[in-house]
Amino acid sequence: MVNNVETLAAVVPIINIGGEEYAKIGVGKSTGTKLISACGNINKPGVYEIDMTISVEEFIYSDEYCGGIPNGKRLKACIPGGSSVPILPANLLLTTAKGEKRMMNYESLNDGGFATGTMMGSGGFIVLDEDQCVVRHTLSLARFYHHESCGQCSPCREGTGWMKRVLSNIESGKGKMSDIDLLWDIQRKIEGNTICPLGDAAAWPVAAAIRHFRDEFEWHVNNPEEAQRRNFGLAHYADPLPVPQPVA
Amino acid sequence: MAEEKKLFKVTIDNISVEVEPGTTILNAARQIGGDIVPPAMCYYSKLQGSGGKCRTCLVKVSKGSEADPRPMPKLVASCRTTVMDGMEVANITSPEVIEARKGVVEFLLLNHPLDCPVCDQAGECHLQDLSYEHGVSATRYEFKRRTFDKIDLGDHIQLHMTRCILCYRCVFTADQLTEKREHGILGRGEHAEISTYIKESLDNDFIGNVIDVCPVGALTDKTFRFKNRVWFLKPVDAHRDCENPKCCGKTTVWLRGNEVFRVTARKDQYGEVEAFICDTCRFEKKEATDWVIEGPRKISRASVISQGHYVGTVQPKETIEKVLDGRKPKLLMDIHSVSQVNRPDIDLSQIDGPAHSDDFNKKGVQ
Ligand code: SF4
Ligand code: SF4
Ligand code: FES
Numbered sequence: 001m002v003n004n005v006e007t008l009a010a011v012v013p014i015i016n017i018g019g020e021e022y023a024k025i026g027v028g029k030s031t032g033t034k035l036i037s038a039c040g041n042i043n044k045p046g047v048y049e050i051d052m053t054i055s056v057e058e059f060i061y062s063d064e065y066c067g068g069i070p071n072g073k074r075l076k077a078c079i080p081g082g083s084s085v086p087i088l089p090a091n092l093l094l095t096t097a098k099g100e101k102r103m104m105n106y107e108s109l110n111d112g113g114f115a116t117g118t119m120m121g122s123g124g125f126i127v128l129d130e131d132q133c134v135v136r137h138t139l140s141l142a143r144f145y146h147h148e149s150c151g152q153c154s155p156c157r158e159g160t161g162w163m164k165r166v167l168s169n170i171e172s173g174k175g176k177m178s179d180i181d182l183l184w185d186i187q188r189k190i191e192g193n194t195i196c197p198l199g200d201a202a203a204w205p206v207a208a209a210i211r212h213f214r215d216e217f218e219w220h221v222n223n224p225e226e227a228q229r230r231n232f233g234l235a236h237y238a239d240p241l242p243v244p245q246p247v248a
Numbered sequence: 249m250a251e252e253k254k255l256f257k258v259t260i261d262n263i264s265v266e267v268e269p270g271t272t273i274l275n276a277a278r279q280i281g282g283d284i285v286p287p288a289m290c291y292y293s294k295l296q297g298s299g300g301k302c303r304t305c306l307v308k309v310s311k312g313s314e315a316d317p318r319p320m321p322k323l324v325a326s327c328r329t330t331v332m333d334g335m336e337v338a339n340i341t342s343p344e345v346i347e348a349r350k351g352v353v354e355f356l357l358l359n360h361p362l363d364c365p366v367c368d369q370a371g372e373c374h375l376q377d378l379s380y381e382h383g384v385s386a387t388r389y390e391f392k393r394r395t396f397d398k399i400d401l402g403d404h405i406q407l408h409m410t411r412c413i414l415c416y417r418c419v420f421t422a423d424q425l426t427e428k429r430e431h432g433i434l435g436r437g438e439h440a441e442i443s444t445y446i447k448e449s450l451d452n453d454f455i456g457n458v459i460d461v462c463p464v465g466a467l468t469d470k471t472f473r474f475k476n477r478v479w480f481l482k483p484v485d486a487h488r489d490c491e492n493p494k495c496c497g498k499t500t501v502w503l504r505g506n507e508v509f510r511v512t513a514r515k516d517q518y519g520e521v522e523a524f525i526c527d528t529c530r531f532e533k534k535e536a537t538d539w540v541i542e543g544p545r546k547i548s549r550a551s552v553i554s555q556g557h558y559v560g561t562v563q564p565k566e567t568i569e570k571v572l573d574g575r576k577p578k579l580l581m582d583i584h585s586v587s588q589v590n591r592p593d594i595d596l597s598q599i600d601g602p603a604h605s606d607d608f609n610k611k612g613v614q
Pocket of ligand 2: 414
């Protein structure tokens with residue numbers, strides 16, 4: 001999109017200091033500055049302008065930006081680029097699969113593709129601490145995309161509602177193991193097959209949640225009553241664990 | 249000297265054709281014809297702006313063009329994508345396309361009642377054909393389906409929204425053929441529905457055409473409702489001198505004996521009308537004497553309606569024994585428990601409650 005506020009706001013410094021100067025800010029292809037709207041379990045939610053040379057870790061924990069996670073909780077997961085981009089567990093968020101420090105810029109966030117990376121997207125940075133439930137979180141995203149669907153094309157019109165209902169079953173303790181594979185299949189059949197990117201945006205968060213937090217979905221299916229009582233799923237993704245532990 | 253118009257070469261499923269610039273992939277495929285033509289549930293060549301909605305016509309563009317050979321990153325709707333010179337397209341040769349289409353069919357059927365036994369469209373229904381060709385035999389949807397009450401749109405047309413697949417064809421028809429558009433889509437997302445503005449009756453010389461363009465049984469002809477099944481009727485081409493200057497008077501009349509059961513426009517092999525007809529011809533001329541019969545109408549689509557004249561169908565070669573892993577087929581009355589067919593090693597009487605698919609999928613069940 002060309003005419004969003006962030007783009008228009010960037011025009012002023014580009015005119016004032018010249019395009020070349022402006023492009024010197026940042027690193028690699030991620031030049032200029034980027035507005036990050038940070039929210040979730042952080043001490044200082046707000047909109048931050050960053051120059052894309054800082055690391056994700058610094059962004060979350062330094063007092064200049066988000067100021068760390070409240071109540072001494074640990075970081076579980078994060079959606080770094082707005083609700084449609086893939087969610088990442090803490091370990092993959094802070095370091096890439098190659099073991100490098102993940103930086104707050106387009107290339108680094110994208111490192112590893114959708115398998116182990118994510119996207120900078122719109123810069124809507126959502127942080128989840130160890131008490132948050134990925135299933136519930138994914139359900140609220142699915143509900144949002146179902147509500148937003150315009151209904152013109154069939155995969156999105158029918159598929160978003162379907163995903164929402166299956167997720168809501170899992171979340172409320174009525175899910176089956178096969179529902180997880182079903183969800184995966186539904187999102188796969190929506191992604192790329194719709195008129196506009198809303199279909200993709202609805203499919204990606206579901207895909208990523210299952211990709212990285214499948215055991216949490218399984219835990220909901222296996223422990224329907226406990227999932228009702230303490231709805232925060234599993235916490236073993238919290239940092240500083242180096243790799244996700246297989247669930248027993 | 250007029251320069252010769254350059255034609256674009258496009259290859260679909262390894263068959264090449266030269267078409268005018270600006271042709272869509274779907275229409276290029278229709279010029280080739282046969283199995284490689286993607287199914288189209290919402291595109292209608294006679295209606296401007298139609299297409300792009302249902303996503304059944306998705307194809308894979310494996311080579312963008314001669315100048316830019318990169319493949320397109322996503323599957324594209326062939327009804328809305330124009331060809332480029334040197335483009336290569338995969339339709340039925342691409343497993344990805346078949347898989348995606350299967351998904352689309354499942355989505356289309358998700359909230360569909362599948363009440364074909366009491367549906368007037370059965371036998372000439374595009375959704376029936378499509379699900380027969382691509383669908384899976386069972387639904388995975390376990391939730392309440394969306395339902396609507398039937399609405400009468402004027403004296404001649406009934407709207408049964410529950411069956412609608414929201415292809416928008418009737419909206420384009422009402423918009424482009426009739427003078428005053430009183431009919432459109434209300435709501436959004438899953439709640440979108442076809443409606444006339446505050447349930448007004450539709451009253452216009454050409455509004456009956458929405459019945460013909462509707463690919464499913466959502467809009468049906470009230471003068472024909474439940475009178476007969478289409479496959480019992482004999483379609484003949486007929487014409488009359490229509491007083492309406494905009495109507496061509498050329499129709500297909502559906503007969504049983506000498507009785508006219510219904511009148512429709514003439515439809516081509518893609519189920520599209522050749523020319524739109526007026527409501528007088530459609531709803532009011534129900535006497536054989538009203539019409540000059542030209543001869544039988546060939547229905548070339550693979551619905552039950554063309555029963556006995558299937559073209560190019562493949563007879564299955566497997567024997568039942570082979571399908572059943574060497575076990576002999578049984579008469580239905582010989583089957584005392586389902587497991588004799590599916591898993592002879594499972595004794596249904598040993599299973600608590602009704603048998604469930606899990607009981608059959610479990611390995612090594614006693
Ligand atoms: S619209 Fe087609 S698929 Fe649906 S009930 Fe009628 S005949 Fe069956
Ligand atoms: S009523 Fe029929 S023609 Fe109209 S949108 Fe629904 S399916 Fe399409
Ligand atoms: S026919 Fe192309 S999207 Fe419906």
